[in-house]
Amino acid sequence: MRSVKQLDEEEAAFLARPHKYQYLQDDARKIWAEAQKASGANREDRWAQLAQQTVLKPDPNPKGETRPIGAEIIAALRRHLANLQGTRCCYCRRWLQNIAHARPVEHILSRDDYPQFSLHYRNLALACRDCNQQKTNKNWTTLDKTAAAYPLPAEAGDYFHPRLPVFDGHIRYVRVETNDAAIAIYQGLTAQGRQLCRDHLKKISQVDALFKNNRQLSGAIERLQAAGDNPEEAEMVKLNEFVGALHEAIYRIAGG
Ligand SMILES: [Zn+2]
Secondary structure, eight states: OOOHHHHHHHHHHHHHOSSSSGGGHHHHHHHHHHHHHHHHHHTOOOHHHHHHOOEEOOSSOTTOOEEOHHHHHHHHHHHHHHHHTTTBOTTTOOBOOSSGGGSOEEESSOTTTOGGGTTOGGGEEEOOHHHHHHHTTOOOOOOOTTOOSOOOGGGOOSSOOTTSSOGGGTEEEEEEEOSSOEEEEEEEOSHHHHHHIIIIIHHHHHHHHHHHTOHHHHHHHHHHHHHTTSOOHHHHHHHHHHHHHHHHHHHHHTTO
16 A cells, blocks of 8 residues: 555655646646645536646737646646556556557546545546546445545545555456457455456456457557547547447447
């Protein structure tokens, strides 16, 4: 289990560099802190709002141009979390692809149920697209939805929280990949690990097997995801909807 001290150090490391440019670090820190505080105090989901936040570029700026500082803070957070997680998904431990939409930020306690933690540092992790879509806003905890304080590592309960415990202490896995097939077996070692296997990883390994063991399908999805790196906004939405629908269909085949 990670200690509170370790979690605080991880957060301090993010806050030391919440923006890629040195001259914007102070602004980014202030914007992050204000949004985080408002989210907690008002029980308000501030994630989407932060993603849209802009600031005026410095003078001279006769046209009043802005820069998307909120999205840039989220990009810095994504880089920080990828580094912390060894570039692997927080749930299934597969490698994360180096495309923003293929490594979504996962809100461990969902934004729907726990809006007050929408920007809580310990509530954020990087998941792969499969895990993020599969978990959606499922609530695995019994934590009071009006809780003001984020649970400490010792209070996490009997569900797997990817930021508080250490994965290896809870789950063992074997992943074998050959030229044309893939198989992943997950085994829970603790109550929390068994919960994640039962409620989540079992499905993920079935989906993985269906994708990877069908070369045409997995090849098509990889091409679609790679093509989604830099398209126009509207195309991106359509592409995401299509890949999402395809994943949904696969989940149904996988039994649920
Ligand atoms: Zn995953």
